[in-house]
Amino acid sequence: MLTTLATLAGLALAQQTDTTVPVRAGARLEVNNFGGEIAIKTWSKSAVRVTASHSSRDRITVDASEQVVRVKSEGRRGPSQVVDYEITVPAAMALALSGVYTDITVDGSQGEITAETVQGTVKVSGGVGNVSLKSVQGDVTLEKARGRIDLSSVNETIKASQISGDVSAETVNGDISLVQVESSNAEATTVNGDVLYDGTIKDGGRYRFSTHDGDLRVSVPEKSNVSVSVSTFDGDFNACFPVQLTGKTKHRFSFTIGSGNARLELESFNGDIRLCRPGQLAKDKDRDQHKNHDQDHDQDQEEE
Amino acid sequence: MSDTWTNRLSEYLDGELPESERATLEAHLRACADCRATLEQLRRVVARAQALDDTPPTTDLWPAIARHVGVVSLDARRARRRLSFTVPQLAAAAVALTLLSAGSAWLLLRRPAGARPSQSTTTPSPILTNVGTYEANPRYAAAxxxxxxxxxxxxxxxxxxxxxxxxxxxxxxxxxxxDAQSALAADPANSYLNLHLAQEMRRKLELLRQAAALAGART
Structure with missing residues (x-):
C-alpha cells in the first residue's frame, strides 16, 4: 500500500518530533496525516504526547485549545510526505483520525473514535460511544468496543470481535466477520463476500445480514426468541438445529423460534445461508479452511 | 404475495383500518405466512424511512448535483415522510428510501416534478411499479x-x-x-428482489458519491 511513498520517503524520515501538551477532560484529538501511520495509545495522564518521525522538510504542529488538540504536518513546499505518528492520549479522549495513504491503529481507547483512510488499514482496540471506522482499500478491524459502531470498507474485509451495542458493517468486495457480539441491533451487508455473525439474539432485537455473492453464517443461541426470514435467489439454507419452515415460497420463507419477538433477516442472492449455535460457526470455518488447505495441498502435489 | 388483504397492509401499518377490519386482518395474518412476510417487509421500509438522517454529506458536491437533477428539498421530503401508501407504492418507496442515503434529498416518487406533495394518501395506485424500472428513472440516471x-x-x-x-x-x-434485474424480470412482485435491487442501486450511488468526494477532496 505505502510501498512507493515509503520508498521515496524512507531516506528522508530523519527527524523526530516529541511534544507533550496538557489537555482538559472532554477535549478531542484531531489528526490528519496524508501518508504514513497514526498510532494511538493511552495513558492515565491528562496530557497528549505526540511523537512523529518525519522528513526534515516537514514541520509538525500541535495546536491545543480547551476543546481540541489538532495535530498536522506541513511541508515547506506544499503537503508533507510520509509522517509516522505515535500519539499517547488520555483513555477517554475522543479521537478524529484521518488520512489518505495512512494506516491507523488505536489501542486502549475508552472514548469516541472516528477513523477514515483511503489506502490503509484501520485497526482499533477499544472505543466507547460512537465508533466509526472507514477505509476504501484496507481492512477494518475492531475489538473490545461498545456503543454505536459503524464499520465500512469498499474493497477489503471487516472484522469485529468482543463488541457490544448497535453495529453496522458494510463493504462491497470483502467478507464481514462479527464475533462475540452483544447487540440488539446489528446489520452487516456486502456484495461479494461472506458474512459471519456469532453473537446475541436479544428479545426485541433487530438483525439483518445480507450478501449478493457469498454465504451467510449466523449463530442463534439456544432459548432465543426470534422470527427468522430467509431470502435467497440461488442458494441453499440449512440449520444445525431443527426448524419448522412456514410461508415457504420459491425464494423466501420464514420460521419462528420461541416467542419470536426478535427479528432476524437473512438474505443472500447467490449464496448459502446457515444457522448454527454459537461457537459451531467457528468450527465450520476452521473445517472449511482445513478443507481448502487440503485441496490446495493436493493441487500442489498434482502440479509437482 | 398477493391476496385480498395485501393492499390493506399499509393502512394496517398506519393504524387506519377500522376496528372490525383490523381484527379480521389480524386473524388472517395468523393464518397467512405470505401476508406476514409482506408485512415484515413493509415494516422495514417504514423503519428505514423513519431512520433517515437529514445530515448533509461531507462533500459539497452533492447539493449541486441534487439541484441539477431536480431532487426534492429536505422540507418536501420531510413532508412526504409519513408513509401511507399501498403495497405497490411502498415497494416503490422502498427503492426511493434506500436511494435516500444520508443527506441526499431525493425521493423518487412517481409524481411529476413540481407537483405538490400530499401529506398522506391512501388512494390505491393503479400501477404496480417494479423497481427494475428505476435504473431507467431519469433522476436516478441523471444523478x-x-x-x-x-x-x-x-x-x-x-x-x-x-x-x-x-x-x-x-x-x-x-x-x-x-442479476437482480434479471431475477425481477421473472418475478416482478417479489419484495426481496425489489429491496435487494434497491439496496444495490443505493450502494452504487453511495460509492460514486464517496469516489466523487475523494476526487473533490484532492483538489
Missing part, C-alpha cells in the same frame, strides 16, 4: 451520470490504484444490479 462526470473530472487527482479499486467495485455492484 449517476452527474457523479460519474465529477469522478471523471477528478480522476487525474486520484491515485491510479484507488481508481482501479473504485472501478472494480462499481463493476461488482453493476453485476449485482443486473
Amino acid at each position: 449517476v451520470a452527474s457523479l460519474e462526470r465529477v469522478l471523471a473530472q477528478g480522476r487525474s487527482r486520484l491515485d491510479t490504484a484507488t481508481v482501479r479499486v473504485i472501478e472494480k467495485n462499481l463493476g461488482i455492484i453493476d453485476r449485482a444490479i443486473r
Whole structure:
C-alpha cells in the first residue's frame, strides 16, 4: 500500500518530533496525516504526547485549545510526505483520525473514535460511544468496543470481535466477520463476500445480514426468541438445529423460534445461508479452511 | 404475495383500518405466512424511512448535483415522510428510501416534478411499479451520470490504484444490479428482489458519491 511513498520517503524520515501538551477532560484529538501511520495509545495522564518521525522538510504542529488538540504536518513546499505518528492520549479522549495513504491503529481507547483512510488499514482496540471506522482499500478491524459502531470498507474485509451495542458493517468486495457480539441491533451487508455473525439474539432485537455473492453464517443461541426470514435467489439454507419452515415460497420463507419477538433477516442472492449455535460457526470455518488447505495441498502435489 | 388483504397492509401499518377490519386482518395474518412476510417487509421500509438522517454529506458536491437533477428539498421530503401508501407504492418507496442515503434529498416518487406533495394518501395506485424500472428513472440516471462526470473530472487527482479499486467495485455492484434485474424480470412482485435491487442501486450511488468526494477532496 505505502510501498512507493515509503520508498521515496524512507531516506528522508530523519527527524523526530516529541511534544507533550496538557489537555482538559472532554477535549478531542484531531489528526490528519496524508501518508504514513497514526498510532494511538493511552495513558492515565491528562496530557497528549505526540511523537512523529518525519522528513526534515516537514514541520509538525500541535495546536491545543480547551476543546481540541489538532495535530498536522506541513511541508515547506506544499503537503508533507510520509509522517509516522505515535500519539499517547488520555483513555477517554475522543479521537478524529484521518488520512489518505495512512494506516491507523488505536489501542486502549475508552472514548469516541472516528477513523477514515483511503489506502490503509484501520485497526482499533477499544472505543466507547460512537465508533466509526472507514477505509476504501484496507481492512477494518475492531475489538473490545461498545456503543454505536459503524464499520465500512469498499474493497477489503471487516472484522469485529468482543463488541457490544448497535453495529453496522458494510463493504462491497470483502467478507464481514462479527464475533462475540452483544447487540440488539446489528446489520452487516456486502456484495461479494461472506458474512459471519456469532453473537446475541436479544428479545426485541433487530438483525439483518445480507450478501449478493457469498454465504451467510449466523449463530442463534439456544432459548432465543426470534422470527427468522430467509431470502435467497440461488442458494441453499440449512440449520444445525431443527426448524419448522412456514410461508415457504420459491425464494423466501420464514420460521419462528420461541416467542419470536426478535427479528432476524437473512438474505443472500447467490449464496448459502446457515444457522448454527454459537461457537459451531467457528468450527465450520476452521473445517472449511482445513478443507481448502487440503485441496490446495493436493493441487500442489498434482502440479509437482 | 398477493391476496385480498395485501393492499390493506399499509393502512394496517398506519393504524387506519377500522376496528372490525383490523381484527379480521389480524386473524388472517395468523393464518397467512405470505401476508406476514409482506408485512415484515413493509415494516422495514417504514423503519428505514423513519431512520433517515437529514445530515448533509461531507462533500459539497452533492447539493449541486441534487439541484441539477431536480431532487426534492429536505422540507418536501420531510413532508412526504409519513408513509401511507399501498403495497405497490411502498415497494416503490422502498427503492426511493434506500436511494435516500444520508443527506441526499431525493425521493423518487412517481409524481411529476413540481407537483405538490400530499401529506398522506391512501388512494390505491393503479400501477404496480417494479423497481427494475428505476435504473431507467431519469433522476436516478441523471444523478449517476452527474457523479460519474465529477469522478471523471477528478480522476487525474486520484491515485491510479484507488481508481482501479473504485472501478472494480462499481463493476461488482453493476453485476449485482443486473442479476437482480434479471431475477425481477421473472418475478416482478417479489419484495426481496425489489429491496435487494434497491439496496444495490443505493450502494452504487453511495460509492460514486464517496469516489466523487475523494476526487473533490484532492483538489
